[in-house]
Amino acid sequence: MTVRIGVIGTGAIGRDHARRINQVLAGGEIVALSDVNRASAESLKADIAPAAEVFATGEELIASQGVDAVLVTSWGTTHEQYVLAAIAAGKPVFCEKPLAATAEGAKRIVDAEVAHGKRLVQVGFMRRYDAGYVALKQVVDSRIGAPIIVHAAHRNPTVPEQYGTPMAIHDTFIHEIDVFRWLLDDDYVSARVIFPRAAARAHARLRDPQIVILETAKGTVIETEIFVNCHYGYDIQCEVVGEDGIARLPEPMAIQTRLGATLGNPILTDWKDRFIASYDVELNDFLKAAAEGTASGPTAWDGYVAAITSDACVSAQDTAGEPVAISLPERPALYA
Template sequence: MKQQLRVGVIGCGAIGKEHLRRLTDVVPETIVTGVADYFLPAAQSAAEMFHCTAFQTGEDLIASPDVDAVVVTSADPSHAAYVLEAIRHKKFVFCEKPLAQTAEECQQIIAAEQAAGKKLVQVGFMRRYDRGYMAMKHAISSNEIGAPLMIHAAHRNMSQAPGFETDYAVTRVAIHEIDICRWLLDDEYATAQVLGVRQSSRTSGEWLNPQIMMLTTRSGQRIDVEVQTDGAYAYDIQCHVVGEDGIVSLPDPTSVTKRAAAAIHTPLMTDWKDRFIEAYDIEFQEWAKSLLNGAPTGPSAWDGYVACVTGDALIRSRQTGKPEDIVLPEKPEMYQ
C-alpha cells in the first residue's frame, strides 16, 4: 500500500493556496506534485512556492502520471468538467463546493462514477469535520436529546467580493447549511422555501440581504436558516437542534473571555478561514488516509447532487413565493 499520495491542485487562488499549504505542511500522507490555473503565472508562482510542476492546463495535470489524486479549487463553473475528466482517468478527485453548477451536471458525474465502478469523488463540505458539529451529530445519533424536531440556524457574513449576486446566498453561502443540517438529521429534504424579510441598509450590493430559508425533511422536521451575506457584525455561524428531550447547540469557537470596564467581552471571528481552519485540516487528513485505504469516505457526489437540487428549489421558491418540492431519484447503491 502506498504511504504517500501524489496530489495535483487545480486553482491557485486564495483557497487553492490554503489547501496547497495544508497538503504540504499539515497532511503527512500527501505530497503536492503539480498545480494548474487558467492564469498560468498564478500556477507558476504557486509551483515555485511549493516546489512542484506548473501545468499548462487542468487537463494536463489530471493526465499526468505523477498525479494520483486531484483537488479542484478553481472557479465554480469549471468544477464539473474537471471532476468528469478526473473520473475518466479513474483518479480520485476532491472538489470544493459546489460539485457542479446544475443538477444535470451532478447527474453526469454520478453516472460517470458508477460507470468507473468505484467511488472517486469527495465534495468539500468541511463542516462535517468541525469538532462542534461532530459533537452535535454524536448527541443526536446517541439519542441524548430525543428525536430531533427542528433546527434553527444562521449564517452571517461581514462582506462579499465584487460581483456577488442574490442566488449566491444559496449556492455559495447557505449550501453549507443545506449539507450540514441534512447530515445532522440523517434525512432527505422534501420542500424548500425562501421568505422575504426587511432588507439591511448595510448591504453594499444590489442583491437581497438578508433572506430566511426554510426546509422540511421527509420525516417532517423543519429547518430555518437566517442568511446574512453582507453587513453583519462578524462571521457568525449558529446552529441549534431542538429535540423532544433537549437542545444541542453549536459551541462558539472561542476559549478566551475578557472582563474589563464593567463588562465581559468574548471576541468573534471575522473570516471563514479562521473559523473552520481546523475542520479543513481534519478534512484533508481524513481524505488522504481514506484514499490510501482505497476509497474516499467523506461527502460524496450524491451529497453534492442533493445540495444542488435543494439549492435550485430554494431559488425557484424565491421567484414563485411558494414552497417548492425537492424531488430526488432513488439513491444509487454506491452511495448507500
C-alpha cells in the same frame, strides 16, 4: 505511501490546501499544479511546492502518470469537466463545492462514478469535519430524542458588490444544505424563502437578509437566517430542538475578557478562521482514502442533492413565500 497530488486552481483555497498538504499533514505531496493564470501556479510552486511540475491544462495534469490524486479548487464552472476527467482516469479527486455548476452536471458526475463502480469523489463540505458539528451530531443522535425543529443562522460581516440574491443560496447556504442532511440523517421535501425588511447595507442586486425554511422527509422543520451584511462578524449558529431536549452548536473557543466594565467574547470575522481546523481533518481524510485508491467523506451524491436543493431554494426566492417541492431520484447503491 505518499500520495502524489495535483492541484487544479491555485487561488486562495488551492494555495491554502497545498500548504496543508506539504507543510501540515502527512501522507501527501504536491507534485503538479495548473491554473488558467500560469503565473499563479508558478507563484505557488515557488512558495510552497518547489518540486511540483506546472501543467498548461487541468486535463494534462490529470493524465500525468506522476499524479495519483487530484484537488479541484478552480472556478465552480470548471469543476465538472475536471472531476469527470479524474473519474475517467480512475484517480481519486477532491472537489471544492459546488460539485458542478448545475444539478444536471452533478448528475453526470454521479452517473460516471457509478459506472466506474467505486467511489473516487469527495466534495469539500468541510463542516462535517468541524469539531463542534461532530459533537452536536453525537448529541442529536443519542440524547435529545427525535429532532423536531432546527433554528440556524449564517451571518457574514459583508460581501462584495457583485454578490447577488441567488448567491446567498449557491455560495453561502449550500454548506447548511449539506450539513443539515448529515446532522439529521434526513432528506428535504420542500423549501420556502421569506424576505423580511431589507437591511440598510443591502443593494439593488441583493435582498438581505432572507430566511430559508426547509422541511424534511421525517417532518423536521429547519429555519435558517442568511444575513450576509450583518456587519458585526462571521457567525454560524445552530440549535436542534428534539422531543426530549435541545442541543446547540458550541461557540468557537475564544478568551472571555472583563475589561472596561464590559464582559466580552470576541467574534470571528473570517470564515477561514472559523473552520481552519476542519480543513485539516477533511484533507487528512482524503489523503488516507486516496492512498487506498478511493474516496471518503461527502460523496458525489451529496453534491448532487445539494445542487437540487439549492436550485429549489433559489426558485423559492421568487414564489412569495410559497413552498417549492424538492424531489430526489433514487439513490444509487454505491452511496448507500
